[in-house]
Amino acid sequence: MPLRPRTVRSRRSRTGRRLIRWSASTLAVLILGTAGAGYLYYQHLSGNLEKGERSSGDSKAERTAPNAAGQTPLNILLIGSDSRSSDANVALGGSRDNRDSPPLGDVQMLIHLSADRKSAAVVTIPRDTRVDIPECKDPETGETFPATNAIINESLGRGGAGCTLATWENLTGVYIDHWMTIDFAGVVSMADAIGGVEVCVKQNVWDRPLPGMKGGSGLKMTQGRKKVQGEQALQWLRTRHAWGSDLLRARAQHMYLNSMIRTLKEQSVFTDGGRLTRLAEAATESLAVSEEIGSPKKLYDLGMQLKTVPTDRITMTTMPNVQDPQDDNHVIPDSADAETMWKMLRDDIPFDKNGEKEKAKKDKGKEKQAVQEPSVPDAEIGVQVYNGTGSSDEAAVPRRARAIAQELVGAGFVRAAADSSGSLAQERTEVSYPSAELKGDAQRVAGALGIPLSSVKRSTEVSGVTLVVGADWREGTAYPEQSAPEAGDVPDTADALNGSDDTPCMEVYAPYRW
Known part of the structure; x- marks a missing residue:
């Protein structure tokens, strides 16, 4: 009998095409967020950066109101593109046939930095989530794409990163300040430059082709904890079959990212000029950003805000989702749980419970608008x-x-x-x-x-x-009272991982054990 991974959505394998660029995108943000001492070097790095329009789609999201200190949250969308626009990307992506195809945004993560800059949340939306994509206009070609209902990774090819940003804003109601995108190129050098990140598996794993199941990342490890770098780090980030599903691959990515953050904070990489230079060079050579942060000074300011968050105040999550009733290869948001997370982001409620108890409830049920007198009776x-x-x-x-x-x-x-x-x-x-x-x-x-x-x-x-x-008011003539979530009230379905937790280990799907 053909073997298939345990997953709510079966699909043909697309080996070598996905998630390699994820490593570079997250590393790029971390480097930009911790390389304050290298500000002058950004004068050179700025030449490496590509820039684009912040939003190219029809969006209604509004900024979160400032807190009592006048501070507002910061939201950054990270997009991993499968573009085949260069020989290097084709070589890493594994498919020359798709060189001229529109890029897909296969990895999408929102980084939410709290208004007080004391906590951060990262939310992944699975690439095959069916959503409403708004009308978008490609800022380079001028082509207008009509609104459609499709999987979210298609938004990148319908007006660029600005269209993906608008799609996220309409889905979540969260205003997104900036975007960053990364493609395949430069990822291998990024993975090598970090010097190794610790990961963990509960059983020996070998993600390889099996009868009835093609592809596989090639990841082969013995059980327990081990540092991975270079090609093996990329294999870890690409592995899907051995974990059992795309959703579990997101968990493995979050484990890797948390471990990488801890590694970067623990080692002296940011006082090692040569090593820092290699990291920053590799990041910016394959990075594109929204134009309002496309300068060394603005990236420096952004980085100084990102670097302040301690690891125990960082929470990695995946959007709660259920199988799409229209197509079992896709998912849709789990309405109630996903809306809880979006509300926490909109109201700047921490995903963790490790903050000070001050006014940590932060006006959460209080109105943030001043009441204005009506113009007429x-x-x-x-x-x-x-x-x-x-x-x-x-x-x-x-x-x-x-x-x-x-x-x-x-x-x-x-x-x-x-x-x-x-x-x-x-x-x-x-x-x-x-x-x-x-x-x-x-x-x-x-x-x-x-x-x-x-x-x-x-x-x-x-x-x-x-x-x-x-859809939140399907019955009754009085709007139902909404219970305001508190700090740490992330739904269980979000598969949350705290940045300081170094204990998680990936369970290996039985056919891929050895």
Whole structure:
């Protein structure tokens, strides 16, 4: 009988094409984040950097409001591209046939640095997650790509990294400040330059071709802990079959990254000029960044913020997900658990419980918007209500817009009306307004239904006060009270790993033991 890995999604192997560049992208961020002493060298490194537009897609995300000290979180999207745009990338990627194909963003991680710069969270979205990709315009060619529903790794080829950023923003509601991308080239030298990272397996592992299962990374290790570098480090990052699934490969990557962070903090690499030079050179030669951080000074400032977070305040996670009912090769967000994580990011709630108990709850259930007086009485406020209760795994609830519009009319908003053009799909309920003078009107409508002020947004896409009843409000006429997550309330389905934990070991899928 043919052997297949334990996975919620079976797919043909794409050996040699994925995740090699992941090592370089994470190393690049770490190097830029700890190389403060080498600021002058960035004058040279800047010539290596490619730059691009921050966002090239249609996104509605807004920045998180500042905390009491006036600080805001920092969000950086890391994208690993499978581009075949050079001979080096083809050689490392393993497929000349795809040289001119649009690049895929197969590795995508969001780094969230808290407003107080004391904690960080990293969230991976699996490459085969089906999402809504917005309309995007390629900043280089001018080509416009229509909105579509597809797997998230296709977003990179539909307008570049800026389109992937917009896709993430629409999915999560999190404003993303910057992006960084990396391709295959330069990764081998990066893996060698780090000098070895400790990993662990519970059984002897050999990720090799088996009857009925092609491919394999070639990783061969005996059980226990061992430092890997160079080719073997790349094999670790590429291994999928031996762990049993792509989702478990993400766990192995997170283990590697946590170990690498600890290694870099423990050794004297950042006082070793020659070694630091090799690391920085290899990173920037294969790195592209959004244009607003495309200078040595801005990268230095960014790095100085990243380097301050202690390892026990770093949490690696994967977006909670379930099998896609439309295609068992794909996944979709696990609505409730994924929304908990997005809310924690939007509200800057730490993923760990290791912080000071100060005001660690950080205003978490408190409103962050000042209440503004409405411009007219309730009876004169026009409100358009849309049914957005559909989602990727559930159909829209019939007549929801009508039910909520009637509730508003009964509350004195007699100009409220339901839109009859059809249902939408929106995860969160929101009240939008087009201009500053209508902010108080929108807040008044939200307050009448119990919708939190944090869900009141300004938008240039609406002509008046607009209420979209989201998938988080599928029944009842009063908005359901949302329990605010606290520090450390990351769902179990996120497979969280703390940066200081050096005990995890990968379980090897039985056919790949030796």
